[in-house]
Amino acid sequence: MADHEEVESYLSEVFGKPVQLVRIIPMGAEPGEKELKGFGYGKPYLVDYILEGEMRSSVLSSMKVQKGFGHDTFADRAAVILWQNAAFNSLPRHVRSIDAGFFTRHGSLKSAGDADEFFILMDRVSGIEYYRDLDRIRDASFFHQLDVDRALALSDYLVYIHSQKHGDPVLYHRRIRDLVGSGECIMGIIDSYPKDYEFYREEDFERLEKKCVEWRWKLHGMTHRLCVVHGDFHPWNIMFRNGVDFTVLDRSRGEYGEPADDVSCMSMNYLFYSLQKYGELKGEFKELFDRFLENYLTKSGDFDVLRCVQPFYVFRALVMASPLWYPGLAPDVRRKLFKFIDNVVEVEEFDYRDVNGYLKG
The missing domain is CATH 3.90.1200.10 (Aminoglycoside phosphotransferase (APH), C-terminal lobe)
Incomplete structure (x- = not known):
């Protein structure tokens, strides 16, 4: 996961305005909760930040690097993330995608050619x-x-x-x-x-x-x-x-x-x-x-x-x-x-x- 400064810089670039990052925490089951579903692809992170004096929350998620299910290569996972960014916002009632970007080999977040893994930034929804x-x-x-x-x-x-x-x-x-x-x-x-x-x-x-x-x-x-x-x-x-x-x-x-x-x-x-x-x-x-x-x-x-x-x-x-x-x-x-x-x-x-x-x- 990229460090605090990298995430803050990335969010400021996405919104075109200064962003103050508050916290990044992994999302998942509550302590002691037993889930029936025992396998998933990626680990989403809750990102809390301040934009123009307003507290906001988004979800940053990438796909787990693994073999099988058609996600074997970097290109496979990139295709999924890029499609999600384009398609989420066209379906009624679907959570909104804000941006898709890359984690580089050096741990920074940006939209550039030296991508190592893709991620998607989405609105956080309640419920x-x-x-x-x-x-x-x-x-x-x-x-x-x-x-x-x-x-x-x-x-x-x-x-x-x-x-x-x-x-x-x-x-x-x-x-x-x-x-x-x-x-x-x-x-x-x-x-x-x-x-x-x-x-x-x-x-x-x-x-x-x-x-x-x-x-x-x-x-x-x-x-x-x-x-x-x-x-x-x-x-x-x-x-x-x-x-x-x-x-x-x-x-x-x-x-x-x-x-x-x-x-x-x-x-x-x-x-x-x-x-x-x-x-x-x-x-x-x-x-x-x-x-x-x-x-x-x-x-x-x-x-x-x-x-x-x-x-x-x-x-x-x-x-x-x-x-x-x-x-x-x-x-x-x-x-x-x-x-x-x-x-x-x-x-x-x-x-x-x-x-x-x-x-x-």
Whole structure:
């Protein structure tokens, strides 16, 4: 991390006015808090500073240097940061990016050619991550009307952004190709699994990949579906404040894509939490799953999403079943996630009224 003076100088350059840096502290879990999600990319820092006599806060974040998930090289990570800086501000309700820059090899921050790693500077937003609501429902069985209202608000949000279509077949083909073959998605997640994994063997992954390639060609002609998407619409990327007021974070992998991506990402989390509590889709989480999807289908009129969502569910379930991303998950939940994967990838139309049927066999 750059020193105090370097950060202060960088902020003064960005805002074109003198900035007095107050503090830089790492952001993360509260002391003693146990998080289910055990793996992440970068470490964000909270930056407090004074600009024109006003106290302000921003978040400075870079990507963790690591192998895998398509982030192996400096150029891979640079592409993500530069895209985020350009794309965050074009999506309604998304946290605002202020700037993208570089850490140089000498520890300074600037926009220059001797970059060593990229970072992004964003507004700090208030609120509580949505996953904490789902934790409460799972752990304390405390469920009320606001939980339903929030699920509907998230569904309405997707209806709105997905209504903004974009006519570019090449972009649609790329998003579907990346879903199957990129380092961040299906094949990259599969490569991160341990060899001879006890719940799913190499031959199982090979068979699954072949089925997903078939899905790539099933979706190849659906280019008219290309629209504005978030791309990583899960409960860790949503900050709620009072009522149904929220901000989204960290949109991913492109401004446009297949609407089934966002729909699967959120609805899969309702199933995921229900599996942890009940071993099936049941109770409060079934109500959230049903209301979220039914509201989306009714208001968007996009029932074709049920014929496109299968490989996206495979991707999300592979992440959730992963011992790298969710190391503390119960074995029975992993087994049911793989059963869900095996069954969903085979059906031509997803039956959201019989999700538990995909957990059997």
